[in-house]
Structure formats: structure tokens, C-alpha cells
Amino acid sequence: MEHVSLDHLYSSTSRKAQPSAIREICKLIDKPNMKSLAGGWPDPEVFPGTEIAGLISNLMDQNADLALQYGTTEGLLKLRRELCKLVDENYNIKCSTDQILITHGSAQGMDLICRVILDPDEAVVVGLPSYFGAFGTVKASRGQVIGVPVDHNGMNIANLKTTLDETAKQGTRVKAVYVIPNFQNPSGATLSMKRRKEIIKIADSNDLLIIEDDPYGDLRFEGKDLPPLISMDNSGRVIHLRSFSKTFSPGMRLGYVIGQEKIIRQMVVAKQFVDCATNTLSQYILLEFIQNGLLDKRIKSNIEYYKKKRDHMLAQLQKHFPSNVKWNKPSGGFFIFIHLPESMDASELLTDAVKHNVAFVAGQPFFADGSGKNTFRLSFSQASIDDIESAIEKLGLLIKEKLSK
Ligand SMILES: Cc1ncc(COP(=O)(O)O)c(C=O)c1O
CATH class of the missing domain: 3.90.1150.10 (Aspartate Aminotransferase, domain 1)
Structure with missing residues (x-):
């Protein structure tokens, strides 16, 4: 034909x-x-695989009516409760269940953020280099991407400041800075404590959001964990993305977003038009996986x-x-x-x-x-x-x- x-x-x-x-x-x-x-x-x-086979078998015996049903757009409440506990214990992030949205991977979290914050030609600052999936999402939302060099301590702060000044002079509205704080994709760099603090200050003084994308932070081989930017910020400017792709299974397509309640609500509304809700079965499997101590x-x-x-x-x-x-x-x-x-x-x-x-x-x-x-x-x-x-x-x-x- x-x-x-x-x-x-x-x-x-x-x-x-x-x-x-x-x-x-x-x-x-x-x-x-x-x-x-x-x-x-x-x-x-x-x-x-073996653990998941056992969990699925139990789920189908005991909970098939729920695990195979549509879920709420925010994500399974029991899982969000479990995640609130987990992020408090592991990363010192304090949040309520209304501040968490469960997504199909952190890629979807990024897409929802862009839908919620960007008008055409508004900009997001990213590292040079940075994960191109994320800045591709900015472009797909008709946004502009502005690069700032990354060295072994993460994004260069002096450069970030001058870039923001220059873009303001040119009349481009920058809405957010995107950072991958730990073992960045692709450079492997970790954002230093000093720079974490400075980026939060810069976001405050330039009225910006910080998109903190941390899919690799759990896989630290040596040295001390550094606090996530969201745990250091009192103003609610940080949106924190996490993924279970690297520690559990990328095929399950599970991640979550933490942010202040209002922005999470905006993202929930956007997600309703994208896919209604995240895969219920995956969420139940993950819930059981965490509750049985298997994730740790x-x-x-x-x-x-x-x-x-x-x-x-x-x-x-x-x-x-x-x-x-x-x-x-x-x-x-x-x-x-x-x-x-x-x-x-x-x-x-x-x-x-x-x-x-x-x-x-x-x-x-x-x-x-x-x-x-x-x-x-x-x-x-x-x-x-x-x-x-x-x-x-x-x-x-x-x-x-x-x-x-
Ligand atoms: C920095 C970064 N963000 C997001 C993603 C996407 O992860 P997910 O599978 O959770 O959508 C990746 C995947 O490689 C990544 O490296």
C-alpha cells in the first residue's frame, strides 16, 4: 500500500x-x-527477577482487584507514605504525601515540570555537558536551553551568574536551573556542598526554580553523601526528581517528584491529560519490595x-x-x-x-x-x-x- x-x-x-x-x-x-x-x-x-516473581504471585492471590485497577494520578497513597518515610530516613527530606507525585520514571517528571513551567522560548539552564534526555524535553516543550560549563565540582557558579545576567539583558526569561547533583550523566561529577548552597542563593535572587534530578545518588561507592538541594532549601524552589530505574528496574518505569504542594498539584493536573495514572501493578510491586526490606x-x-x-x-x-x-x-x-x-x-x-x-x-x-x-x-x-x-x-x-x- x-x-x-x-x-x-x-x-x-x-x-x-x-x-x-x-x-x-x-x-x-x-x-x-x-x-x-x-x-x-x-x-x-x-x-x-526471583523476588519480583514471588511478589507478583502473592499480589495476584491477595490483591489482584486493586493491583490490576486504575490508580489515582498522584500515585498509590500507601507507596507515597512509604516514600515519605524513606526520603526522611535516607536523605533528610521532609515532605507530606501531597508533596509527592509518582511518575513513569524521572523522564516523565521532567516532562511534567516543563509542561507546567515553560511558555514558548522561556529557558532552562543546564550543564555543559548534561543528560540530553532532559534538555531534549525542554526543547520538546518549546523552551530554550542555555548551557553553563560543568567541571569536577559540578556547575561553574561564576559562569552561571554571568549567563543569567546576560540572558536577562537579552530579554530571555530563564525559569529554572537543571542539575544532576550526584555522579552526573555524562561527566560523573558531583556538585560540591559549596556550589549546592550557591545555586540555592542564585535561584532565590533570580526568582528561579531548581530542577534536581538524582537517579544515581543511591549508588555511591565511597565518600560521604551530600545533602540533596531540596533538603537545604527553605523557600520551596527545588523540585526533586528520583528514579527507581538504576536501583530496581528501568522496565517498571517508576520514579517520583517531590516539590511544594502547589507545584505538585499543577503537575498532577498535567499528568491527568498525559496518562491518567502511573502503572498500578508496578507501584504495588515496588511497595512490597520496599516494605520487605529488599530495596535497601x-x-x-x-x-x-x-x-x-x-x-x-x-x-x-x-x-x-x-x-x-x-x-x-x-x-x-x-x-x-x-x-x-x-x-x-x-x-x-x-x-x-x-x-x-x-x-x-x-x-x-x-x-x-x-x-x-x-x-x-x-x-x-x-x-x-x-x-x-x-x-x-x-x-x-x-x-x-x-x-x-
Ligand atoms: C540524569 C538522568 N535523568 C533521568 C533519566 C531517565 O530515567 P528514568 O528511567 O527514571 O526515566 C536518566 C536515564 O539515564 C538520567 O541519566
Whole structure:
């Protein structure tokens, strides 16, 4: 059947939308022998399949009438109560059940925030680099993205101030600063205590929201936890996003948003038009998982598991990469970020690497200003120890080869 073209019926926003660099590379590397350090996905080895099978069986015996029914848009009340307790005990975040919205992953939380706060051409400040899923969401809401450099202590504060001054002079309304405070995707950087305080002050004096997206904070391998920005802020300007994708299961699509009650209500109204409610069965499974103490246990074992992989990747980098290539040592999370010499192009390296069955994500898509050509992101989360070793060895050889030309 010959379909007519409908391209002219797409909205201008949809016409401009770019596919995610990671989804594109996933298509490219979907080959049996590929050693992929690309996707920031958890290792299926640590999925709690057996525990979940038991929980589902009990749920179907005892609670099928509720677990298979529509739920409220805010999310299961019992789960929100459990989360209030959990965030108080684990992160010193004090909130009521009316300040929590359960979402389909933190990606949906970000989408709802953008729907609620952005008018066309209003801006959100993000790190250079930063997770492109989040700033893609800003663009999909017809917002603008403004980049501020990130170093090993997180977003550069002096730069943030000058950027805000300049955008104000140009007449652009900035509504929020987006930060990934712990083991940032992709740089692995953790926002220092000093900068956390400064960003809160800047948000106050510039009348901004802070979007604090923390999917990796539970996976700290060493050092002391730093307080979430939302626990340090008295004015209610912080919207805190969390995800169960990295510690429980991304396929369950569960996350939550904490914020002041009024903004959560706005988001609930927006969510009603998107999907009515979050998957009820997933929420019941998670509730049982938390109440049985399984989440705490799982997080502890995940920390050990991923720390070994991080250490292994760092050791391989040290062994195989030339000394003019630089990288960070993240204290947690899934990622190590690589800086090649300025003259090199990571996407050319990627093309060669894929031919040798090795994949990573080139850094440029993480830079909202189009810079970062000489950078790339390695993920140690999903690849096996053996694949990490051979992939890094191969990459080291390819880099040395390119540098010698
Ligand atoms: C910083 C950041 N935010 C949000 C997400 C999306 O997570 P979720 O699966 O909860 O939607 C990711 C996923 O990789 C991420 O790295």
C-alpha cells in the first residue's frame, strides 16, 4: 500500500525534534558480538527477577482487584507514605504525601515540570555537558536551553551568574536551573556542598526554580553523601526528581517528584491529560519490595557490584589509554567521561570503534551549545568485566593509531 506523506501535518516542534543519540547508537550496535560501553542501562545480572516473581504471585492471590485497577494520578497513597518515610530516613527530606507525585520514571517528571513551567522560548539552564534526555524535553516543550560549563565540582557558579545576567539583558526569561547533583550523566561529577548552597542563593535572587534530578545518588561507592538541594532549601524552589530505574528496574518505569504542594498539584493536573495514572501493578510491586526490606539490600549489593566494574574500567584506562587523554574518577553512578586531545573527533573514533565491535557515546550531544567534539562517555554499568577489558584495550589502540597519524 502506498501511504500519502503526512509530514506537512506535523507540528513545527515535532519537525525539529532530534532522535536521542543513545537510541540511534543502540540501533547501530545491535549486533551479537558488540562490546557496548554506550547505554547507561543497569546490568540485568542484578535485576531482582526471583523476588519480583514471588511478589507478583502473592499480589495476584491477595490483591489482584486493586493491583490490576486504575490508580489515582498522584500515585498509590500507601507507596507515597512509604516514600515519605524513606526520603526522611535516607536523605533528610521532609515532605507530606501531597508533596509527592509518582511518575513513569524521572523522564516523565521532567516532562511534567516543563509542561507546567515553560511558555514558548522561556529557558532552562543546564550543564555543559548534561543528560540530553532532559534538555531534549525542554526543547520538546518549546523552551530554550542555555548551557553553563560543568567541571569536577559540578556547575561553574561564576559562569552561571554571568549567563543569567546576560540572558536577562537579552530579554530571555530563564525559569529554572537543571542539575544532576550526584555522579552526573555524562561527566560523573558531583556538585560540591559549596556550589549546592550557591545555586540555592542564585535561584532565590533570580526568582528561579531548581530542577534536581538524582537517579544515581543511591549508588555511591565511597565518600560521604551530600545533602540533596531540596533538603537545604527553605523557600520551596527545588523540585526533586528520583528514579527507581538504576536501583530496581528501568522496565517498571517508576520514579517520583517531590516539590511544594502547589507545584505538585499543577503537575498532577498535567499528568491527568498525559496518562491518567502511573502503572498500578508496578507501584504495588515496588511497595512490597520496599516494605520487605529488599530495596535497601539491593542498593547495597548494587554498590558493591558496580564499584568493581568502575575500578576495573579505571584500571584498564590507566593501562591502555595514552597520557594525553584525560578522564575523571566518579565516586558513584555509571559513567566515566573522556577528554581526547582537542584536535581529535570522538565521533570519528566511534565510527572506527563500531567496525571493531566496540561502542560508546560520543560527547557532543551532551553539550547544548554543540561543543565537546573531543569528548565521549563510557558506561561501566552493563558490560561484563571481560568486555570492559577488551573494549578499552581496543579503544586505546585506536586512539594511539589516530594520534600517530
Ligand atoms: C540524569 C538522568 N535523568 C533521568 C533519566 C531517565 O530515567 P528514568 O528511567 O527514571 O526515566 C536518566 C536515564 O539515564 C538520567 O541519566
